[in-house]
Amino acid sequence: MTGLLMHLPAISIALPLFSAFLFQLLGRHKKAKHILAISSITVLELMLILQLFHVASAGNSIYVFGSETPVVQLPSSYGIPIRISFQVDMFNAFLSVLTSSVMLLVIIFSLNSLKEDVGKFYVILMLMLTGMLGLLFTNDLFNLFVFLEILSLSTGIMVMYKANKFSVEAGFKYLVISSLSGLLFLLGVGFIYAQYGMLNISVLASIISIGLIEKIALGFMVVSLFLKSGIAPMHMWLPDAYGEAPEYSVLGVAMATLTCSYAFIRLLFVFSVGELGTLLILGGLLSAIIGSTMSLIQKNVNRLFGYLALAEIGFIVTAIGCGLISTESNLVFSTVSGGLFHMLNDVIDLGILFFISGIAIRIKNSKELDNLSGFGDNKILAVFFILAMFAVSGIPPMNGFLSKLIIYESTFAVSPLIPIILMISSIIILSSLVKVFYSIFNGKSNKKVPLNMMVVLFAAVIAMLVITLFPDAVINNLIKPVTDALITKSEYRSIVGV
Amino acid sequence: MQIVFILSMAVIATGMYACISSRNIIKIIIGLGIANYGVNLFLVQLGYKAGAIAPIFTHAQSLPMVLPTPQALTLTNIVISFATTALMLSVSLFIHKKTGSLDIKEVGGLKE
Numbered sequence: 001m002t003g004l005l006m007h008l009p010a011i012s013i014a015l016p017l018f019s020a021f022l023f024q025l026l027g028r029h030k031k032a033k034h035i036l037a038i039s040s041i042t043v044l045e046l047m048l049i050l051q052l053f054h055v056a057s058a059g060n061s062i063y064v065f066g067s068e069t070p071v072v073q074l075p076s077s078y079g080i081p082i083r084i085s086f087q088v089d090m091f092n093a094f095l096s097v098l099t100s101s102v103m104l105l106v107i108i109f110s111l112n113s114l115k116e117d118v119g120k121f122y123v124i125l126m127l128m129l130t131g132m133l134g135l136l137f138t139n140d141l142f143n144l145f146v147f148l149e150i151l152s153l154s155t156g157i158m159v160m161y162k163a164n165k166f167s168v169e170a171g172f173k174y175l176v177i178s179s180l181s182g183l184l185f186l187l188g189v190g191f192i193y194a195q196y197g198m199l200n201i202s203v204l205a206s207i208i209s210i211g212l213i214e215k216i217a218l219g220f221m222v223v224s225l226f227l228k229s230g231i232a233p234m235h236m237w238l239p240d241a242y243g244e245a246p247e248y249s250v251l252g253v254a255m256a257t258l259t260c261s262y263a264f265i266r267l268l269f270v271f272s273v274g275e276l277g278t279l280l281i282l283g284g285l286l287s288a289i290i291g292s293t294m295s296l297i298q299k300n301v302n303r304l305f306g307y308l309a310l311a312e313i314g315f316i317v318t319a320i321g322c323g324l325i326s327t328e329s330n331l332v333f334s335t336v337s338g339g340l341f342h343m344l345n346d347v348i349d350l351g352i353l354f355f356i357s358g359i360a361i362r363i364k365n366s367k368e369l370d371n372l373s374g375f376g377d378n379k380i381l382a383v384f385f386i387l388a389m390f391a392v393s394g395i396p397p398m399n400g401f402l403s404k405l406i407i408y409e410s411t412f413a414v415s416p417l418i419p420i421i422l423m424i425s426s427i428i429i430l431s432s433l434v435k436v437f438y439s440i441f442n443g444k445s446n447k448k449v450p451l452n453m454m455v456v457l458f459a460a461v462i463a464m465l466v467i468t469l470f471p472d473a474v475i476n477n478l479i480k481p482v483t484d485a486l487i488t489k490s491e492y493r494s495i496v497g498v
Numbered sequence: 499m500q501i502v503f504i505l506s507m508a509v510i511a512t513g514m515y516a517c518i519s520s521r522n523i524i525k526i527i528i529g530l531g532i533a534n535y536g537v538n539l540f541l542v543q544l545g546y547k548a549g550a551i552a553p554i555f556t557h558a559q560s561l562p563m564v565l566p567t568p569q570a571l572t573l574t575n576i577v578i579s580f581a582t583t584a585l586m587l588s589v590s591l592f593i594h595k596k597t598g599s600l601d602i603k604e605v606g607g608l609k610e
Contacts, residue, residue: 142574176586180514189571
């Protein structure tokens with residue numbers, strides 16, 4: 001392994017962290033801040049793609065902080081792995097590329113929405129990115145907690161960014177709930193430490209035996225991560241946060257909650273705690289029901305999309321929970337790959353919806369559905385919205401349909417009731433999206449859409465169409481190795497070499 | 499050991515109850531702080547070893563040493579909770595400036 005490739009996991013955390021503090025040095029140069037943000041995140045994106053290809057060809061890579069060479073886990077004279085380490089496998093490499101692409105799109109999308117305080121916005125965005133990437137790569141339970149707190153503090157500030165009465169209320173709610181859930185997570189970490197005397201996830205996974213204490217500890221962790229990723233019945237902060245976050249960066253907040261759900265998926269799979277899979281299925285089904293039905297009565301467009309995001313996360317979590325409790329390897333593979341494929345589709349499709357609502361909110365300067373009309377003459381936006389609407393509600397031939405079909409087929413083997421509930425919630429999602437379509441694309445106003453917003457929208461639509469047209473290529477080349485990395489724990493466990 | 503464990507759980511429960519039940523924003527933040535102290539107490543008592551010495555001496559007596567990981571965890575948690583508390587207090591200042599009240603029921607404008 002050459003130098004750069006070996007150090008990539010650490011550099012990809014350090015780059016957004018350091019560039020976050022560089023913005024303060026630039027003073028009043030607005031243009032320089034734009035250039036710094038876009039260039040640093042583009043470099044980061046390229047490095048993460050390089051890392052994805054490297055991991056795909058050469059297997060998991062590990063980075064140990066403070067040792068002689070970054071690949072040595074154990075100190076030469078000591079038997080317990082006490083050093084903090086990062087581990088990158090296909091699953092988190094894939095999610096890191098997805099995260100940084102979303103953040104790049106969010107930055108380009110928000111270029112001309114920002115007023116004089118550009119620097120503050122970019123600082124928060126970069127810190128969010130640091131938290132997310134650290135959360136994805138870390139191989140240490142306490143380090144996971146630290147990055148979780150960085151992520152939730154910066155997300156809370158991002159929710160409050162508009163600094164009006166409502167956004168501050170939503171942000172305060174989010175901060176209280178996320179710091180309470182952070183404490184619960186730390187308590188779980190304490191229980192694991194008391195039992196095993198170490199915090200390294202790979203080593204723990206190879207020696208753990210699931211007894212009562214471990215179940216209590218993992219229960220604390222999973223409940224706290226449910227709170228952070230807003231899965232029902234702990235979703236009370238989520239619609240507020242999505243509805244009141246700035247319309248140009250709400251996709252970043254959505255990505256932050258999705259990244260928190262990565263943490264419990266990884267922990268449950270690597271510790272192979274099948275018993276808690278039922279909790280995931282119940283939470284996922286409840287999220288799908290509550291998200292879809294509550295979206296029907298919303299008047300704030302981003303709040304409505306927030307409930308849709310809740311329903312879509314419910315789909316993902318249900319599929320992954322089914323994979324966790326089933327014992328046949330075929331069934332595990334098909335449910336989990338359906339869930340992960342839906343994760344990719346969900347980010348892209350909801351991204352398009354959030355971008356279109358962002359354009360509408362920026363031009364009309366209101367978030368209420370009643371005031372958003374007047375885009376009937378914009379044919380491109382209307383076509384894009386219809387495509388994304390079909391994709392989110394799972395209508396053929398869009399990409400959302402493909403992943404939902406895998407989920408329906410595979411979860412049917414676990415219980416026939418699950419796909420029925422999911423299908424009903426899909427239909428309700430379609431009806432609430434039709435309502436949004438009718439209110440936005442009604443009447444004419446001849447307003448011009450800013451160029452940067454159209455560029456971002458086109459990029460997202462092209463990604464959606466590529467997945468729609470070539471689903472086999474995406475599944476075979478991307479989703480299959482990612483699923484294998486998640487469900488075969490032996491490589492993740494054995495890399496430390498204890 | 500048992501007593502400290504039960505005590506720390508009681509402190510965490512008290513803090514969480516204060517956080518959930520009170521309507522005043524400052525009291526919610528205080529409740530979070532109390533829960534944080536409980537977690538810190540829990541972490542510190544994990545690392546306690548009777549008769550052992552601190553792992554900071556080069557020429558120490560040949561006694562058992564404690565592993566400093568729980569202390570490191572506690573320190574980090576103190577720093578994080580300090581940052582959280584500072585941020586939330588500044589938000590409460592902002593809320594008071596905007597709405598003239600610190601009662602969470604009166605502040606709330608967001609409905610279903």
